[in-house]
Amino acid sequence: xxxxxxxxxxxxxxxxxxxxxxxxxxxxxxxxxxxxxxxxxxxxxxxxxxxxxxxxxxxxxxxxxxxxxxxxxxxxxxxxxxxxxxxxxxxxxxxxxxxxxxxxxxxxxxxxxxxxxxxxxxxxxxxxxxxxxxxxxxxxxxxxxxxxxxxxxxxxxxxxxxxxxxxxxxxxxxxxxxxxxxxxxxxxxxxxxxxxxxxxxxxxxxxxxxxxxxxxxxxxxxxxxxxxxxxxxxxxxxxxxxxxxxxxxxxxxxxxxxxxxxxxxxxxxxxxxxxxxxxxxxxxxxxxxxxxxxxxxxxxxxxxxxxxxxxxxxxxxxxxxxxxxxxxxxxxxxxxxxxxxxxxxxxxxxxxxxxxxxxxxxxxxxxxxxxxxxxxxxxxxxxxxxxxxxxxxxxxxxxxxxxxxxxxxxxxxxxxxxxxxxxxxxxxxxxxxxxxxxxxxxxxxxxxxxxxxxxxxxxxxxxxxxxxxxxxxxxxxxxxxxxxxxxxxxxxxxxxxxxxxxxxxxxxxxxxxxxxxxxxxxxxxxxxxxxxxxxx
Numbered sequence: 041x042x043x044x045x046x047x048x049x050x051x052x053x054x055x056x057x058x059x060x061x062x063x064x065x066x067x068x069x070x071x072x073x074x075x076x077x078x079x080x081x082x083x084x085x086x087x088x089x090x091x092x093x094x095x096x097x098x099x100x101x102x103x104x105x106x107x108x109x110x111x112x113x114x115x116x117x118x119x120x121x122x123x124x125x126x127x128x129x130x131x132x133x134x135x136x137x138x139x140x141x142x143x144x145x146x147x148x149x150x151x152x153x154x155x156x157x158x159x160x161x162x163x164x165x166x167x168x169x170x171x172x173x174x175x176x177x178x179x180x181x182x183x184x185x186x187x188x189x190x191x192x193x194x195x196x197x198x199x200x201x202x203x204x205x206x207x208x209x210x211x212x213x214x215x216x217x218x219x220x221x222x223x224x225x226x227x228x229x230x231x232x233x234x235x236x237x238x239x240x241x242x243x244x245x246x247x248x249x250x251x252x253x254x255x256x257x258x259x260x261x262x263x264x265x266x267x268x269x270x271x272x273x274x275x276x277x278x279x280x281x282x283x284x285x286x287x288x289x290x291x292x293x294x295x296x297x298x299x300x301x302x303x304x305x306x307x308x309x310x311x312x313x314x315x316x317x318x319x320x321x322x323x324x325x326x327x328x329x330x331x332x333x334x335x336x337x338x339x340x341x342x343x344x345x346x347x348x349x350x351x352x353x354x355x356x357x358x359x360x361x362x363x364x365x366x367x368x369x370x371x372x373x374x375x376x377x378x379x380x381x382x383x384x385x386x387x388x389x390x391x392x393x394x395x396x397x398x399x400x401x402x403x404x405x406x407x408x409x410x411x412x413x414x415x416x417x418x419x420x421x422x423x424x425x426x427x428x429x430x431x432x433x434x435x436x437x438x439x440x441x442x443x444x445x446x447x448x449x450x451x452x453x454x455x456x457x458x459x460x461x462x463x464x465x466x467x468x469x470x471x472x473x474x475x476x477x478x479x480x481x482x483x484x485x486x487x488x489x490x491x492x493x494x495x496x497x498x499x500x501x502x503x504x505x506x507x508x509x510x511x512x513x514x515x516x517x518x519x520x521x522x523x524x525x526x527x528x529x530x531x532x533x534x535x536x537x538x539x540x541x542x543x544x545x546x547x548x549x550x551x552x553x554x555x556x557x558x559x560x561x562x563x564x565x566x567x568x569x570x571x572x573x574x575x576x
Contacts, residue, residue, distance in 0.1 A: 061262060061364060062152075062153070062154075062262040062430055062431065063262065063364050063365060063366050063402065063403075063429060063430055064256075064262050064263050064264070064265070064361055064364060064365040064366070065149065065154075065263070065264040065265070065365065065366045065368065065426060065430070066265050066267070066352070066353075066356060066365050066366070066367045066368070067145075067146075067158075067162070067264065067265065067266040067267070067368050068266075068267050068268075068269075068349060068352070068367065068368065068369040068370070069114070069160075069161065069162055069266065069267070069268040069269065069370060069371075069372065070268075070269045070271075070272075070345060070369070070370070070371045070372075070396070071110060071161060071268070071269060071270050071271065071272070071273040071371070071372060072110075072271075072272050072273040072274075072371070072372070072373065072374075072375045072385060073272055073342065073345075073371035073374070073375075073395070073396055074371070074374035074375050074377075074391060074392075074394070074395075074396075075101075075374065075394055075395065075396050076339075076342070077090050077091065077342070077396055078090070078091040079091040079094035079095075079099055079398075080099075080101070080396060084286075084291065084292070084339065085339050085342055085343070086285050086286075086339075086342075086343050086346070087342060087343065087346040088346065088350070089346045089347065089349045089350030089353065090346050090349060090369065090396070090398070092350075092353075093349070093353065093367065093369060093398055093400060094398050094410070094412075095409070095410045096400055096409050096410065097367065097398050097399050097400030097401070097405055097409065097410075098398070098399055098400075098401075098405050098408060098411055098412070098413055098446065098447050098450050099397070099398050099411075099412045099413070100397040100398070100399075100412075100413050100415070100417050100443075100446075101412050101413065101414050102394065102413075102414055102415065102416050102417065102454075102458070102518075103370075103394065103395050103396070103397035103417045103418070103419065103458075104393045104394055104395065104416070104417070104418050104419070104458035104459075104460060104518055105117075105371075105372060105373045105374075105393055105395050105418075105419050105460060106122055106123055106418060106419060106420060106459065106460050106461070107123045107129065107373075107460055107461050107462055107472075108373035108374065108385045108386055108387055108388070108392035108393050108460065108462060109130075109131065109372075109373060109385055109386050109462070109470075109471075109472050110131065110161075110164045110165075110273075110372050110373070111128060111130065111131040111132075111133070111164035111165065111167070111471075111472075112128045112129050112130065112131075112133075112472070113372040113373050113419065114162070114163050114164045114372055115128040115133075115135040115163070115164070115167070116128070116419065116420060117145075117370070117372075117419040117420065117422055117423070118135075118144045118145055118146075118162070118163060118169075118173075118423075119135055119139070119142050119143075119144055119145075119423075119437075120145070120420060120422075120423030120424065120435070120437065120438040120439060120440055121139075121142065121420075121437060121438070121439050122420065122439055122459070122461075122574075123461055124461065125139075125439065126138055126139050126142065127139075129461070129463050129472060129513075130463070130468075130471055130472035130473050131164060131165065131471040131472060131473070132471065132473065134167050135167070136167070136169060136172070142437060143435050143437075144169060144172065144173045145173075145264075145422070145423050145426060146158070146173040146174060146264050146266065147169070147172050147173045148423075148427070148432065148435060149264040149426075149430070149432070150173065150174070150175050150264070152430075152432050153261060153262065154175075154261065154262050154263055154264045155175050155176060155256055155259070155261045155262070155263040155264070156173060156174050156175045156176075156263070156264040156266075157174055157175065157176050157177065157178050157252055157256070157263070157264075157265055157266070158174060158178065158265070158266030158267070158268065159178045159245040159246075159248045159249045159252065159266070159267055159268070160241065160242065160245035160246075160249070160266075160267055160268030160269060160270065161268035161269070161270050162266040162268040178248050178249065178251075178252040179248055179251040179252045179254075179255060180248065181244070181247050181248050181251050183236075183238050183239065183244060183247075184236040184238050184239075186235075186236060187235060187236045187238055187239040188233075188235060188239060190239065190240065191203070191204075192204075192227050193227075193240075193241075193275060193277060194227055194228075194231055194233075194275075194277065195231065195233040195235050195239050195240070195277075196231055196233045199227050199228055199231045199233075200227070202227045202228050202318050202319065203225070203226065203227030203228075203318065205318075206225060206226065206227065206318035207219065207225035210224055210225055211225070214478075214481065214482055215478075217478075218478040218479070218481070218482065221476070221478075222469065222476065222478065222479045222482070223316070223470075223471070224316060224482060226275070226316050226317050226318050227275070227317070227318050228275070228317060228318055228319045229274060229275050229276060229314060229317035229319060229320055229334065229337070230275065230276045230277065230333065230334065230336075230337035231275065231276075231277040231278075232278070232280050232283040232337075232340070233277075233279065233280060234279070234280040234281075235279050235280070236279070237279055237344070237347065237348065239279065240271075240277060240278070240279070240344075241270055242269045242270055242271055242344065242345055242348055243279075243344075243348060245267065245268070245269075246267065246348040246351055246352055249265060249267045249352060250351065250352060250355040252265065253265060253352075253355055253356065253359055253361075254355075254359065257359045257360065257361055262430075267352055269345040269348065269349075271341035271342075271344055271345050272338050272339075272341035272342050272345070272375070274313060274314065274317070275317065276334065276337025276338050276340065276341050277337075277341070278337070278340040278341045278343070278344035279344060282340040282341070282343040282344040282347070283336065283337075283340040285339075285340070285343050286336055286339055286340065286343075288332050288333060288336045289332070291332045291335050291336055291339070293328055293331040293332055293335065293377075293378055294331070294377060294378035294379045296379050296380060296550050296552060297378060297379075297380075297381045298380065298381055298552075299380050299381055299382070300380065300389075300541070300543070300551055300552055300553060300554050301552060301553045301554060302553065302554040302556075302557070303541055303554045304498075304514070304525065304527055304539045304541055304554075305466065305491075305494040305495040305497070305498040305499070306464055306465065306466045306467065306495050306508060306512060306514075306527060306539070307387060307388065307389070307465055307466065307514065307525070307527075307541065308380060308381075308382050308387060308465060308466060309382070309384060309386060309387075309465050309466050309468075309491070310466075310487040310490065310491060311326075311382055311383035311384055312384070312469055312470060312484060312487070313383070313384045313385075313386075313469075313470035314334070314383040314384060315383075315484075315487075316470075322483045322484070322487075323483075323486050323487055326378065326383070331377075331378050334377070334383070335377055335378075338375070338377060349369070353367070363402050364402060365402070366399070366400065366401050366402070366426065366429055366430070367398075367399070367400040368398075368399050368422060368426070369396065369397070369398045369399075370395060370396070370397050370398075370419060370422065371395040371396050371397075372395070372419075373385045373392055373393065373395060374391050374392045374393065374394055374395060375391070375392065376389075376391050376392060379391055379550070380551075384470065386462060386465050386468070386470060386472065387462060387465050388460060388461070388462045388465070388514040388515075388516035388525045389516075389523070389551055390518070390523060390543075390545075390549075390550075390551055393458075393460045393516065393518070395419065397417070397419070399425070399443070399447060401429050401447050404429055404444065404447050404448060405447040405448065407448075408447070408448065408449070408450055411450040411451075412450060413446050413450035413451070413452075413454070415446055415450075415452065415453060415454025415455070416454045416455045416456070416457060416458045416518065416519070416520065417443060417446070417454050417455065417458065418440055418455070418458045418459070419440075420438075420439055420440030420441075421440040421441050421442065421443050422440070423435075423438055423440055424438050424440050424441060424442040425440075425442045425443040425444060425447075427442070428442045428444045429444065429447075441455065456519065456520075456569070456573070457517045457518060457519045457569065457570070457573060458517070458518045459515070459516065459517050459518075459570070459573070459574055460516045460518075461513055461514060461515055461516065462513070462514050462516075463512065463513050463514070463530075464508055464509055464510075464512045464513075464514075465514070466491045466494075466495065467491065467492075467495075467508055467509040467512075468509075474509040474510055475488060475509065492505065495508060498539070499538065499539070502538055507529060511529050511530050511531055512527055512528070512529060512530070512538065513527070513528055513529075513530045514526070514527050515527075515528060515570065515574070517566065517569065517570040517573075517574075518545075519566070519569075520545075521544065521545055521546050522542060522543065522544060522545060522562075522566060523541075523542070523543040523545060523551060524540075524541070524542050524563070524566045524567065524570060525540070525541040525542075526540055526567065526570065527539040527540070527541075537567075540556040540563055540567075541554045541556055542554060542555050542556035542559060542562065542563055542566070543555070
């Protein structure tokens with residue numbers, strides 16, 4: 041009897057401790073993932089694990105990033121501040137240099153007693169903020185014995201040879217410095233290799249995250265674990281079994297293949313990020329067969345990372361911490377797959393700025409599991425939301441709003457609008473940097489000349505290469521019914537826009553016709569709203 045009482049007492053103490061322990065956070069970031077998933081209505085993409093996550097949490101159908109490119113979007117969500125607030129609008133700006141004292145999400149959790157650690161891509165590139173944000177390193181694991189060594193990210197010998205030969209040829213023609221500094225040395229845009237999942241980074245990083253989780257649950261501290269996936273970012277490389285999930289001939293391609301009628305000539309590039317691949321056309325059209333193949337690769341990468349997410353969530357369940365862990369899944373931006381005649385992100389339009397966003401919040405969203413919210417939300421809202429759920433004070437610099445109300449009642453109203461920016465998309469390469477003089481001398485010169493001719497024709501006397509390349513910013517606002525894009529000189533924000541775009545999402549959800557000229561009163565009303573909400 042005494043033994044049974046002791047077991048009961050010990051069990052009760054464990055339950056109380058579990059109830060009093062702050063919730064953990066599993067923070068899942070996905071690169072270049074548009075809202076093409078089973079849970080978002082896709083009949084093509086196979087994403088059973090993300091779909092299952094949606095079925096036990098709250099899915100936000102209208103979530104928007106703050107700039108449709110990796111570095112600025114990630115710096116924004118991680119600091120809870122808009123790209124212009126932290127002065128990060130391209131891939132080579134460091135938020136920590138610009139705002140040294142700003143507190144990131146993992147830093148805030150670390151300062152409140154959490155163990156914080158990440159594997160994969162959470163921040164962008166070299167700006168990982170190791171010293172301030174993360175309390176420890178992840179566990180290093182061994183790859184599968186039959187995992188081949190990759191070169192240039194490729195597992196197949198033929199892909200590696202294409203990469204090497206292309207690099208040698210380009211360096212001989214343009215010089216190694218130009219090729220290196222402008223990221224022009226690429227292999228093929230796709231690879232289908234019969235290899236283990238952990239051959240490539242996403243599979244390996246998931247394996248490392250699971251091993252790290254096993255260490256985290258051994259101590260008493262709550263934890264914040266970031267797991268960042270690099271796919272479906274280019275190159276579209278995934279193990280063969282994920283390619284085999286799709287029949288290429290049955291994959292539909294984009295039907296909206298023209299830029300918006302009367303849209304801004306500066307608003308769309310010429311698909312440079314995809315064209316830089318060694319096996320891609322540098323100036324010509326993408327054939328229907330090539331479009332299907334590229335989509336096949338993109339979808340295979342989605343299914344590949346979906347499988348890794350399934351492994352991670354299962355490991356969390358096996359750890360015993362699932363019911364005390366907030367799971368956040370988000371993408372840094374979307375990606376056009378031929379829509380508007382464009383391949384890439386880096387625009388102010390719907391496909392590039394709208395992102396998948398799911399939150400599973402135990403004890404908060406349990407009663408509304410599987411429900412979907414149509415409220416307008418921003419990735420900026422993640423930071424204050426996590427603070428509220430975890431019971432942490434919110435830093436004063438945050439520019440987003442907590443979504444706890446929507447996690448409890450997904451049908452509730454959200455924000456009046458969501459906002460994003462992007463500088464001169466047509467005149468910047470895929471790092472969002474202005475074209476360098478050497479870049480203009482490469483195989484992209486004919487496309488750059490074509491782009492500039494279109495802008496000059498549209499803008500007339502307003503055209504000035506230096507201004508449009510370095511200082512023009514697109515300010516976008518998505519309301520319930522409209523998308524407004526104001527193209528302005530950042531140095532003269534109080535002056536009239538250089539160009540205006542307005543799209544009616546009730547009548548034209550694919551943003552095919554700019555109706556700004558026919559609706560001056562509506563443009564004036566929405567412009568006033570944008571200025572009031574963003575430039576308070």
